[in-house]
Amino acid sequence: MIESNNSEITTINNKKNSINEENRSIRKQICKRSFDDLIDENKKKIKSLLELRNDYSNLKREIEKKKEKEKVSRKKKVASTIKSVLNYFFVGKYTLDDDSFRLTFKTNVLESKQAKDILSAGEKNIIAFAYFIGDTHLKVESDDDYKRLFFIIDDPISSMDFSHVYTVCGVIRDLQMILEKVDRERIMIFTHNNDFMRILATNNIVDKKLLLANGQLSDFNNNLTVPYITHLLDIYKIARKNMMPSHTTANSIRHILETLTKFERIQVHRESVAEYIKTNIPNDTKSYTLINDLSHGGWRTEQAPITNEDYKEICELVVVHIENKHNGQIEYCKNVC
Numbered sequence: 162m163i164e165s166n167n168s169e170i171t172t173i174n175n176k177k178n179s180i181n182e183e184n185r186s187i188r189k190q191i192c193k194r195s196f197d198d199l200i201d202e203n204k205k206k207i208k209s210l211l212e213l214r215n216d217y218s219n220l221k222r223e224i225e226k227k228k229e230k231e232k233v234s235r236k237k238k239v240a241s242t243i244k245s246v247l248n249y250f251f252v253g254k255y256t257l258d259d260d261s262f263r264l265t266f267k268t269n270v271l272e273s274k275q276a277k278d279i280l281s282a283g284e285k286n287i288i289a290f291a292y293f294i295g296d297t298h299l300k301v302e303s304d305d306d307y308k309r310l311f312f313i314i315d316d317p318i319s320s321m322d323f324s325h326v327y328t329v330c331g332v333i334r335d336l337q338m339i340l341e342k343v344d345r346e347r348i349m350i351f352t353h354n355n356d357f358m359r360i361l362a363t364n365n366i367v368d369k370k371l372l373l374a375n376g377q378l379s380d381f382n383n384n385l386t387v388p389y390i391t392h393l394l395d396i397y398k399i400a401r402k403n404m405m406p407s408h409t410t411a412n413s414i415r416h417i418l419e420t421l422t423k424f425e426r427i428q429v430h431r432e433s434v435a436e437y438i439k440t441n442i443p444n445d446t447k448s449y450t451l452i453n454d455l456s457h458g459g460w461r462t463e464q465a466p467i468t469n470e471d472y473k474e475i476c477e478l479v480v481v482h483i484e485n486k487h488n489g490q491i492e493y494c495k496n497v498c
Contacts, residue, residue, distance in 0.1 A: 235298050236262075243295035245339055250287050250328050264288065282320035290317045290329065297340060307342040315351045323356070327423040330360045363389060364424065365489075390493075392416045393483070396476040397494040406472035414479055418442075421483075441482055 176183045200207065240259045247256055257263070258270045265271065266279065280288065293314075301307055314333070318326045333350070337343045350367060352358055361367045362381060370381035392413035398404035415434065422437040484491045 238298040239295040241295075242298065242339060243291045246291035246294050246332055247287070249332050250291075250325060255284070255288075283322055283325060286317065286319055286321060287325065290332075293317075294332065294336070294339065304342055307340070308344055310343060310347065312336070312346070312348045313351075314348060316353060316357075318352070318354055318357050324423060326354070326357050327360060330357070330364065330366055331424070333361070334364070334366045360424075389417060389420050393490060394494055394497060397480055397491065398498060399473055400476040400480045402498055406469055406476070410472055410476070414475065417479060417483075421487075425486075442478055 237259070240257055240262065244257045254267065256265050258265050261270060263270050263272075264276050271279065276285075276288075297310065301310070318329055321329070332339065333346075333348065336346050336348070348367070350361065358370070358381065362370045371378045372381045395404070395413050396410065396417065399406050399410065418437055419434050422434050480491060
């Protein structure tokens with residue numbers, strides 16, 4: 162009994178001598194008891210919370226996977242769009258390697274800095290323009306964003322050959338088709354190039370045309386920059402209004418067909434107007450000679466003289482061709498005349 166009591170006394174003394182530690186131990190026990198009570202009281206809520214945390218972790222992993230897939234998907238869209246635009250200009254000569262995102266010349270992937278040495282200044286601007294269009298896919302977060310796109314294009318034709326100017330206009334015209342998800346084009350174009358402006362204006366690629374001069378904006382006057390329309394009006398009057406042909410008639414016809422060749426066959430790098438005439442205008446000696454030869458002031462000794470009626474007939478052939486393919490232009494002539 163004495164030994165037992167002594168043991169108890171020793172225990173009590175030890176606790177008395179380390180009262181702070183004892184207090185801490187008691188508080189821990191109280192906290193643990195309270196914690197156990199809370200668990201007992203909230204078992205269902207805790208289980209639900211753990212399930213939510215697990216669901217959250219799973220969803221987070223799925224979102225990350227989808228983001229990675231979306232990055233891959235966007236990269237493919239960018240590459241596909243760039244390649245599509247490049248094809249308008251180069252028809253396979255230059256394109257893009259999907260994996261490395263490097264430019265390729267024919268089938269060869271260009272190494273670092275090779276493009277700088279190979280491409281002309283105009284071709285570099287074409288590459289930049291193609292990337293500008295392709296980069297659109299990186300600017301959107303959802304499909305709805307495509308409907309809110311607004312393009313600002315600042316003189317994209319610097320250093321380009323004139324044939325490429327037509328191609329740029331064709332790309333701008335076809336933006337909805339190239340980007341697929343764009344339901345309508347909203348574009349603001351800045352340029353100091355008169356011919357570029359003329360092509361945009363006369364082919365109805367832009368709705369509103371303004372000229373900045375002396376710090377003031379005014380309506381752009383198409384009549385100052387549209388020889389195509391002037392030539393078309395001339396041959397329309399010969400074909401339909403009994404106007405007499407002149408020494409400029411053959412050249413007017415050729416100018417019209419050259420313009421149509423460039424614009425209708427925008428994805429062909431080089432196209433002969435002679436082939437266009439043979440394809441689209443009845444290929445008799447009279448019309449071919451007048452359009453393709455006499456417009457340059459030449460004459461074939463074996464060629465019979467071309468009468469006023471011949472001129473009228475050929476002008477009518479061209480007017481009918483345009484009427485079938487681009488009727489709005491002939492309607493314009495009707496309204497003007």
